[in-house]
Amino acid sequence: NISNATSIAFHDYHPKPADFFVEVIDGLLHRPRSIPPKFFYNERGSQLFEQITGLPEYYLTRTEQGILEENAEEIARIVGRNCLLIEPGSGNCEKVRLLLDALQPQTYVPMDISRDHLRKAAVNLSADYPWLDVHASCIDFTQPLDLSFCPPDSQRVAFFPGSSIGNFEPDSATRFLAQVANVVGPGGGMLIGVDLKKDRCILDAAYNDATGITAQFNLNLLKRINSELNADFDLNRFTHHAFYNEPKGRIEMHLISQLRQAVHIEQHTIEFVKGESIHTENSYKYTIEEFQALAIRAGFIPVYLWTDADALFSVQYFEI
Numbered sequence: 319n320i321s322n323a324t325s326i327a328f329h330d331y332h333p334k335p336a337d338f339f340v341e342v343i344d345g346l347l348h349r350p351r352s353i354p355p356k357f358f359y360n361e362r363g364s365q366l367f368e369q370i371t372g373l374p375e376y377y378l379t380r381t382e383q384g385i386l387e388e389n390a391e392e393i394a395r396i397v398g399r400n401c402l403l404i405e406p407g408s409g410n411c412e413k414v415r416l417l418l419d420a421l422q423p424q425t426y427v428p429m430d431i432s433r434d435h436l437r438k439a440a441v442n443l444s445a446d447y448p449w450l451d452v453h454a455s456c457i458d459f460t461q462p463l464d465l466s467f468c469p470p471d472s473q474r475v476a477f478f479p480g481s482s483i484g485n486f487e488p489d490s491a492t493r494f495l496a497q498v499a500n501v502v503g504p505g506g507g508m509l510i511g512v513d514l515k516k517d518r519c520i521l522d523a524a525y526n527d528a529t530g531i532t533a534q535f536n537l538n539l540l541k542r543i544n545s546e547l548n549a550d551f552d553l554n555r556f557t558h559h560a561f562y563n564e565p566k567g568r569i570e571m572h573l574i575s576q577l578r579q580a581v582h583i584e585q586h587t588i589e590f591v592k593g594e595s596i597h598t599e600n601s602y603k604y605t606i607e608e609f610q611a612l613a614i615r616a617g618f619i620p621v622y623l624w625t626d627a628d629a630l631f632s633v634q635y636f637e638i
């Protein structure tokens with residue numbers, strides 16, 4: 319399982335693929351109805367998310383990028399060079415590029431469940447960073463990660479950008495970070511992008527863009543269920559609804575049934591009353607203090623953090 323360049327290896331942990339049908343049916347039969355946000359990202363969904371990251375209202379991606387770019391040297395000083403860099407859910411491996419020249423890690427371990435995307439992304443990255451040892455690992459990041467292929471003595475640092483942590487319920491976020499802590503071990507670190515609490519108008523706008531790309535992104539879930547699970551959702555009878563739930567500190571995305579209707583998925587019939595919602599995503603926002611407290615519960619110690627001038631977004635560094 320080693321590809322043809324010397325600086326790249328591919329490790330397959332054979333992650334169990336999600337059962338789209340079972341999870342969708344389960345989510346739709348329970349009240350309140352829901353669909354897990356991980357299913358947004360089919361080819362069309364990933365394309366739409368790409369478009370979201372370029373929207374004027376969606377400050378997250380560009381702000382995090384700015385923070386990483388402007389502070390790359392300082393981040394490298396604080397994190398330390400020559401580390402072994404692990405990225406759970408590395409996707410296209412684009413964000414890590416902002417750090418590699420400054421950080422000069424010895425080894426980079428991109429981890430993703432999507433085998434083909436991982437392979438492509440790792441090959442592209444390796445071509446641009448021939449000095450870097452890339453160990454692409456096809457794994458579900460809830461699976462235990464065996465890093466015995468890596469130099470044992472280098473400091474392990476996890477990189478988890480994009481406020482992906484916002485998709486977890488705070489309790490599962492704590493459990494997930496505890497697992498990360500376990501993987502990086504004593505002396506290890508974690509560099510994580512966390513979206514911050516702010517004026518709700520800014521948050522509401524980021525998930526209700528004027529051009530309706532986020533609405534398309536949300537509705538694409540139903541399109542995907544129609545084409546992959548042989549369902550008959552009428553996309554004109556559901557509307558995108560996103561709002562900041564202030565008491566819970568999260569953006570919620572829903573698809574709202576515009577009328578009383580029945581939808582069929584294989585042998586199942588799901589009846590919606592007018593105004594009934596399918597909850598499709600939570601995106602938690604934290605204050606710096608709240609997130610540090612969460613990371614501390616997971617076993618981390620806050621070391622340093624960076625934000626933009628408007629304190630929209632944070633990149634936080636922790637150690638064990």
Ligand code: AVJ
Pocket residue numbers: 370378480481482484485525532599600601
């Ligand atoms: C990829 C989970 C960070 O929560 O902002 C963007 C996903 N949803 N617009 C986010 C998303 C709607 C995004 N994350």
